[in-house]
Amino acid sequence: MEKTKNIKLEKDSMKDETTLSNGSRIEAKDVKVWYDDFMAIKGIDMVIKPNTITAFIGPSGCGKSTFLRLFNRMNDYVEGFKMEGKIKINGDSIYKKKVNVEQLRKEIGMVFQKPNPFPKSIFENVAYGLKIQGIKDKKLIDERVEKALRQADLWEEVKDNLKKSALALSGGQQQRLCIARTLAVQPSILLMDEPTSALDPISTAKIEELIHHLKEEYTIIIVTHNMQQASRISDYTAFFYLGELIEYDKTRKIFTNPEKKQTENYITGRFG
Ligand SMILES: Nc1ncnc2c1ncn2[C@@H]1O[C@H](COP(=O)(O)OP(=O)(O)O)[C@@H](O)[C@H]1O
Ligand SMILES: [Mg+2]
Secondary structure, three states, X not given: OOOOOOOOOEHHHOOOOOOOOOOOOEEEEEEEEEEOOEEEEEEEEEEEOOOOEEEEEOOOOOOHHHHHHHOOOHHHHOOOEEEEEEEEEOOEEOOOOOEOHHHHHHHEEEEOOOOOOOOOEHHHHHHHHHHHOOOOOHHHHHHHHHHHHHHOOOHHHHXXXXXXXXXXXXXXXXXXXXXXXXXXXXXXEEEEEXXXXXXXXXXXXXXXXXXXXXXXXXXXXXXXXXXXXXXXXOOEEEEEEOOEEEEEEEHHHHHHOOOOHHHHHHHOOOOO
């Protein structure tokens, strides 16, 4: 049985205090995306199982970020963006009119390539989303901040300096802080768009390890240019090319015995 709970994404569920402790299932059905006349995603079907790590790979411009950003409706405000098809999370379509997009973005957290902490203290960065939600209970905020920093494997390094500016942290620490900030509001899905490509190898290793642990509680999708990273950390790999999903399978299969020549050429470094 899949470990999912119902997400309440509709507007009348604003006050629902339920928090999800497990990852969610994502389903894309014949999804097409255009930026004005340019077709960036050409009809993709995909099912992502809860509590798995899925890597999106493929050459620059093939549509990985566009497809990833569909899952928390981050493309909505891009000029000229248009989409067709369905995206469902735990069976509910997320592009229906009555979906509460703010609630959706709380359930589906996102971490970007460049760490982007706010120019505030370490504590305030992690507490930010909780305060936005109207949580005022100081003890609860303290607990959630500590928990998120522990989950992001940053607590031991910062616990004595929570008032220090987040901008004084190293790049790798800043990225773990951004992960903590996302986790503090208790999402069920984590979207990561090349989260380590701006980091040194040691910071990268730390983040990979932490992603591995987070799988128990979250469904994780990670866009990566690093083939070793995809093969080290993911359960499933999706190879995109020119807006199409060429191959999607268990990571071991993709990296040892892909079905398609294009996949093989890409993972062996013959193009891209
Ligand atoms: N905001 C945008 N406006 C117009 N075209 C875009 C926009 N974002 C991405 N594209 C185009 O869509 C295609 C897919 O881009 P993207 O999803 O960023 O690819 P990837 O993440 O795989 O590098 C590219 O051809 C890119 O130029
Ligand atoms: Mg991208």
